[in-house]
Amino acid sequence: MDKDKDLLQQVKEIVSQCDRCGTCLPVCPLFGVKDIEASSARGKNNLARAMVEGGFAPDAKMLEKMNFCLLCRTCIDNCPSKVKTDEATIALRQYIADRTGGPGVKYRALGGMLKKTGLVKLSAGALGVTKKLGLGGLVPFGMAPSTLGREQYLARFAGPAALAGPSPASPAAVGADTKVAYFHGCGMRMMFPDAVAETLTILGTVTAVRQVDNVCCGLPHLAHGMRDDFLALAKENIRLFADADVIVSDCASCAGTLKHIGAYLADDPEWRDAAKAFSAKIMSLSEYLVKAGYRPRQRAGAKLTFHEPCHLGRGQGIKKEPRQLLKEAGDYVEMPGADTCCGGAGSFHIDYPEAAAAVLDKKQANIEKSGADIVVSECPVCLVQLNKAAEKSGGRFKVMHISQVL
Amino acid sequence: MITEAIKSKLRAVVGDENVLDTNLDRFGYSYDSSFIPLLPANNPDIVVRPLTTDEVSKVMVIANAHAIPVTARGAASGRTGGSIPVRGGMSLALDRMTRIIEFDERNMMVTVEPGVRTIDLYNHCAAKGLFYPPDPASWKFSTMGGNVAENAGGMRAVKYGVTNNYVMGLEVVLADGRVINTGGKAIKNVTGYNLTQLFTGSEGTLGIITKMTLRLISMPKARNTLQLMFPSLDDACATIHAMLQAGIVPAAAELMDKMSLQAVARHRKLDIDQAIEACVVIEIDGEDTAALDKQAEAIEKIARSLRVAEVRIAADAKEAEDIWAIRRGLSSAVGAMAPTRLGEDISVPRDAFPEVVRRIKKISETHGIPIAVYGHAGDGNLHPSVLCDLAKPGEEERVHKAVDEIFAVALEVGGTLSGEHGIGMTKRKYIASALGEDGVEVLKAIKLALDPKGILNPDKVW
Ligand SMILES: Cc1cc2nc3c(=O)[nH]c(=O)nc-3n(C[C@H](O)[C@H](O)[C@H](O)COP(=O)(O)OP(=O)(O)OC[C@H]3O[C@@H](n4cnc5c(N)ncnc54)[C@H](O)[C@@H]3O)c2cc1C
Ligand code: SF4
Ligand code: SF4
Numbered sequence: 001m002d003k004d005k006d007l008l009q010q011v012k013e014i015v016s017q018c019d020r021c022g023t024c025l026p027v028c029p030l031f032g033v034k035d036i037e038a039s040s041a042r043g044k045n046n047l048a049r050a051m052v053e054g055g056f057a058p059d060a061k062m063l064e065k066m067n068f069c070l071l072c073r074t075c076i077d078n079c080p081s082k083v084k085t086d087e088a089t090i091a092l093r094q095y096i097a098d099r100t101g102g103p104g105v106k107y108r109a110l111g112g113m114l115k116k117t118g119l120v121k122l123s124a125g126a127l128g129v130t131k132k133l134g135l136g137g138l139v140p141f142g143m144a145p146s147t148l149g150r151e152q153y154l155a156r157f158a159g160p161a162a163l164a165g166p167s168p169a170s171p172a173a174v175g176a177d178t179k180v181a182y183f184h185g186c187g188m189r190m191m192f193p194d195a196v197a198e199t200l201t202i203l204g205t206v207t208a209v210r211q212v213d214n215v216c217c218g219l220p221h222l223a224h225g226m227r228d229d230f231l232a233l234a235k236e237n238i239r240l241f242a243d244a245d246v247i248v249s250d251c252a253s254c255a256g257t258l259k260h261i262g263a264y265l266a267d268d269p270e271w272r273d274a275a276k277a278f279s280a281k282i283m284s285l286s287e288y289l290v291k292a293g294y295r296p297r298q299r300a301g302a303k304l305t306f307h308e309p310c311h312l313g314r315g316q317g318i319k320k321e322p323r324q325l326l327k328e329a330g331d332y333v334e335m336p337g338a339d340t341c342c343g344g345a346g347s348f349h350i351d352y353p354e355a356a357a358a359v360l361d362k363k364q365a366n367i368e369k370s371g372a373d374i375v376v377s378e379c380p381v382c383l384v385q386l387n388k389a390a391e392k393s394g395g396r397f398k399v400m401h402i403s404q405v406l
Numbered sequence: 407m408i409t410e411a412i413k414s415k416l417r418a419v420v421g422d423e424n425v426l427d428t429n430l431d432r433f434g435y436s437y438d439s440s441f442i443p444l445l446p447a448n449n450p451d452i453v454v455r456p457l458t459t460d461e462v463s464k465v466m467v468i469a470n471a472h473a474i475p476v477t478a479r480g481a482a483s484g485r486t487g488g489s490i491p492v493r494g495g496m497s498l499a500l501d502r503m504t505r506i507i508e509f510d511e512r513n514m515m516v517t518v519e520p521g522v523r524t525i526d527l528y529n530h531c532a533a534k535g536l537f538y539p540p541d542p543a544s545w546k547f548s549t550m551g552g553n554v555a556e557n558a559g560g561m562r563a564v565k566y567g568v569t570n571n572y573v574m575g576l577e578v579v580l581a582d583g584r585v586i587n588t589g590g591k592a593i594k595n596v597t598g599y600n601l602t603q604l605f606t607g608s609e610g611t612l613g614i615i616t617k618m619t620l621r622l623i624s625m626p627k628a629r630n631t632l633q634l635m636f637p638s639l640d641d642a643c644a645t646i647h648a649m650l651q652a653g654i655v656p657a658a659a660e661l662m663d664k665m666s667l668q669a670v671a672r673h674r675k676l677d678i679d680q681a682i683e684a685c686v687v688i689e690i691d692g693e694d695t696a697a698l699d700k701q702a703e704a705i706e707k708i709a710r711s712l713r714v715a716e717v718r719i720a721a722d723a724k725e726a727e728d729i730w731a732i733r734r735g736l737s738s739a740v741g742a743m744a745p746t747r748l749g750e751d752i753s754v755p756r757d758a759f760p761e762v763v764r765r766i767k768k769i770s771e772t773h774g775i776p777i778a779v780y781g782h783a784g785d786g787n788l789h790p791s792v793l794c795d796l797a798k799p800g801e802e803e804r805v806h807k808a809v810d811e812i813f814a815v816a817l818e819v820g821g822t823l824s825g826e827h828g829i830g831m832t833k834r835k836y837i838a839s840a841l842g843e844d845g846v847e848v849l850k851a852i853k854l855a856l857d858p859k860g861i862l863n864p865d866k867v868w
Contacts, residue, residue, distance in 0.1 A: 019741055020439045022483040022547040026523065035501065036426060036453075037434025037482075046437060046444060047430060055445045056430070065430055080738035 033358035041075035097225025187380030195401035256311035305372035335370035467583035480552030486830025520551025539566035557607030559826035564784030577617035626691035659784030673739035744793035753825030787825030
C-alpha cells in the first residue's frame with residue numbers, strides 16, 4: 001500500500017508541473033501519426049493527473065492510454081517545464097499493474113523469460129511461448145537481422161579507401177589498468193549475435209575486455225509494471241560488475257537504463273552508494289570508443305547514415321560520438337529527423353502495430369531521402385524496426401549495428 | 407444529450423475515426439492552458455474533427471437542429487478557457503484543417519485553413535521572402551484559427567501590430583450552417599459593416615472560422631538583439647518611451663522585473679546581480695547591419711542617459727538567441743516558483759506602465775502574495791503572475807482579492823482586462839466593469855442576431 005502511495009505521489013509531483021501549454025503536441029511522434037489529444041504527453045499527463053485526483057479509475061482502459069507512449073523523451077526535450085512524462089507513464093503503469101493483478105500475462109511471460117540468464121541457448125520451448133503470446137515481433141528469429149554481415153559489407157563496400165586488416169595501435173586514452181567489462185544485453189544476445197561478436201572484437205583492440213554472465217537490464221520490467229523485478233535485476237547486476245571500472249553496452253536501451261539505476265535506488269540505504277557508483281561506470285559503445293580514442297578499422301566506400309536511438313541521444317546525451325565514428329568509417333550523411341523515434345520502443349510495436357508502422361514509415365522515407373546504403377544504429381530494438389523498413393523499401397538500404405561498420 | 411442517432415449522423419459527415427466519444431478520449435478536449443482546474447471535468451459529450459468547410463457546415467446544421475452546444479478548438483493553448491466546453495455538447499476540433507490554400511505573392515496575401523500552426527504559416531511565407539509578423543509566444547503550437555479567434559498578440563506588436571492588423575478576409579460557418587465570406591483582398595473595402603473585424607477576437611462565440619486571408623509584408627533584411635539592465639524600473643520604462651519618441655521603433659521591447667529575472671536566473675543557473683531591478687530585451691530590425699548599428703547606438707545613448715547598468719548588444723545570431731532564451735524561458739521559470747500561478751494579461755496605455763507595475767507591487771505586499779511582472783513594455787501589455795499555493799488556508803481569498811485589485815488598477819489608468827489572451831471563462835466576471843452594462847448588452851445583441859439558439863461556445867465572455 002505504501003508503495004502504491006509512493007508511486008501516486010511520484011506521478012502527482014511530475015504531472016502537476018504540466019502547464020498544459022501544448023509545446024509537446026507537434027513534436028510527439030505518436031501525435032504525428034494519431035493526432036488526438038490522448039496520444040500526446042499533455043494528454044497523458046493530464047489523464048494521469050485527473051486519475052491521481054480521483055477523476056478516473058486506475059483500470060485497464062487507463063493502462064491502455066499509458067501504454068501508448070514510446071518513452072522516447074522528445075516531449076521532455078521540448079517541454080519548457082521539463083515534465084518527465086516517461087517517468088510518470090512508467091510509474092502509472094506500475095501502479096495500475098499493482099492494482100489490477102499485475103502486468104498482463106504477456107508482459108509477465110516476457111519479463112520472466114528475460115529474467116533468466118543464459119538466454120543464448122533460448123530453448124525451442126521458450127520460442128514457442130513467445131510466438132503464442134504474440135511476442136514474435138520482439139524476438140524475430142529468422143527475421144534476418146544479419147542480412148548483411150560484416151564480411152559481405154566489406155566485400156561490397158571496400159572501396160579504394162578501405163583499409164584491410166586491423167587498425168593501427170589505438171591511441172586509447174583509457175589507462176592500461178582500467179578494467180573494462182561488457183554488458184551483454186538480451187536483445188543483442190538473442191537477435192544480433194554477429195554484432196555482439198564485432199563489439200567484442202573492437203573492444204578487444206582497445207582493452208582486455210571482461211565478459212560477465214550478467215542478467216537483463218530490467219527495462220522491460222520497469223516499463224511494464226514489474227518494478228520489483230527491475231530492482232532485483234539491478235542489484236544482481238551491481239553485484240556482478242562490482243570490480244569493473246567501466247561497463248560498456250552496445251545497446252542504448254540497456255546503457256540508458258543502467259545509468260538510471262542510481263536514481264532508482266537512491267532511497268535504498270543499503271544499495272544507494274553501490275547503485276550510484278555502478279551507474280557512473282556505464283558507457284554506451286560509441287561513448288566509450290570515442291573516449292578510448294578508437295579509430296575505425298577501415299574506411300569503406302559505403303554511404304552511411306545514423307538512426308539515433310531515443311535512449312542514446314535524448315536518454316544519455318550521446319549524439320556526437322556515433323556520428324564522429326561513422327564519419328571516419330565511411331561516407332557519412334545525416335538524414336532528416338535522425339533523432340526521431342523509429343516506433344520500436346521496447347514492445348510498443350507489438351502492442352500498437354499500426355501506430356508503430358506509421359511512425360516507421362516516416363523513418364523509412366527519411367532514410368531513403370538520405371540516399372544512404374546503410375542505416376546504422378546502436379540499439380537492437382531499433383535494428384529490428386529498421387530491418388522491417390529495409391524490407392519494405394525493397395532493399396534500397398541495409399541495416400547494421402554500429403559495431404559492424406567500425 | 408447527444409443521442410446515438412445524432413452521433414451516427416455526425417459520423418456519416420466526418421467519418422468514424424474523426425468522432426471521439428469514449429470517456430478518456432473526451433477528457434482530452436476538456437481543458438486548455440488556463441488555470442481552470444481539471445476536475446470536475448468539463449468533458450464534451452462528443453469530439454468532432456471535420457476536414458473541410460462543407461463538413462463543418464453540415465455538422466453545424468445538425469448541432470443547430472438539436473440545440474447542441476458547439477465549442478471550437480484549435481490547439482487548446484488558450485490561457486482563458488476559451489476552448490473548454492463548459493456546457494458539454496460538442497468539441498469541434500479544427501486541427502485537421504491544415505491546408506495553406508493559396509499563396510498570392512503579387513498581392514502579398516496568404517489564405518489558410520484554421521488548423522495551420524502559426525509557425526508553419528510564418529515559415530511558408532518566410533521561405534518566399536514575405537513576413538507574417540504576429541508572433542504569440544505559443545506560435546510553435548497554436549493554430550491560426552485560435553490566433554484569429556483570440557486576436558492574438560505577440561512580442562512584435564509594438565512595431566507590427568497584432569493579428570487583426572493582418573486579417574483581410576474570413577470564411578465563416580454560421581451557427582445554422584450557412585457559410586459567409588467577409589472582407590477580401592481589396593485593401594480598401596467599406597462595403598457593409600466590418601464583419602472581418604467582428605469575427606476576429608470573437609472567441610468562437612459568433613461563428614466557426616474556416617478560412618482566413620492574411621496580409622503579409624516584406625521580410626526585414628537584418629535583425630539584432632539588445633539586452634539592457636537597469637537598477638531602476640522607472641528608468642527602464644523611461645528608456646523605452648524616449649526611444650519611441652525619438653522615432654526608434656523596436657520590433658520588440660520586453661520588460662522583466664526583478665522577481666522574474668531572478669526566477670530565470672535560478673531556472674537557467676545564471677548569476678544576475680541582485681541590484682538589477684529591471685531588464686529590457688529589445689529586437690531591432692532594418693535594411694542592413696549599418697542601419698542596425700545606428701539604431702543600437704542611439705538606444706545605447708538613451709539608456710546611458712537613463713542610468714543603465716549594463717548594455718549588451720548581441721555580436722551574432724547565437725548571442726541574440728541566448729538573450730531571447732531568457733525571455734522565452736520566463737513563463738515557465740516564473741510558473742515553477744509556486745504550486746499555482748495565475749497569469750494575467752492586462753493592457754494599459756504605454757505611459758502608465760511604470761505606475762501600474764508599482765501599484766501591482768503594492769498589491770503584492772498588502773496581501774503577502776508574490777507577484778512577478780513581465781510583459782511587452784513597448785505596447786503596454788503586461789503579464790502579472792500571481793504566485794500562490796491554493797492549498798494554504800485563506801490563500802484563495804487573498805489571491806482573488808489581489809486579482810480583483812489588479813484589474814481595478816488596469817481600468818483606473820485607462821487600460822483593459824486583456825491585451826491578448828481574451829476573456830473566455832476566467833475574466834467573465836469582470837467584463838461589465840470594463841465595458842459597462844450597456845456595452846455588454848450590445849455584445850449580447852450581436853450574439854443573439856448571429857446565434858439565436860446560443861449554441862456557439864456558451865457561457866463565455868460575459
Ligand atoms: C506558453 C504560452 C504562451 C502564450 N503566449 C501568447 C502570446 O504571446 N500572445 C497571445 O496572444 N497569446 C498567447 N498565448 C495564448 C494562446 O496561445 C493564444 O490565445 C492562441 O491564439 C490560442 O490558439 P489555439 O489554437 O490554441 O486556440 P484554442 O485555445 O484552441 O482556442 C482559443 C479560442 O478560439 C476559439 N477558436 C479556435 N479555433 C477557432 C475557429 N477556427 N473558429 C472560431 N473560433 C475558434 C476557441 O473556441 C477558443 O475560444 C500563449 C499560450 C501559451 C500556453
Ligand atoms: S510541453 Fe510540458 S508543460 Fe507543456 S503541455 Fe507538454 S508536458 Fe505539459
Ligand atoms: S515520450 Fe515520446 S511518445 Fe511518449 S509522449 Fe513523449 S514524445 Fe510522445
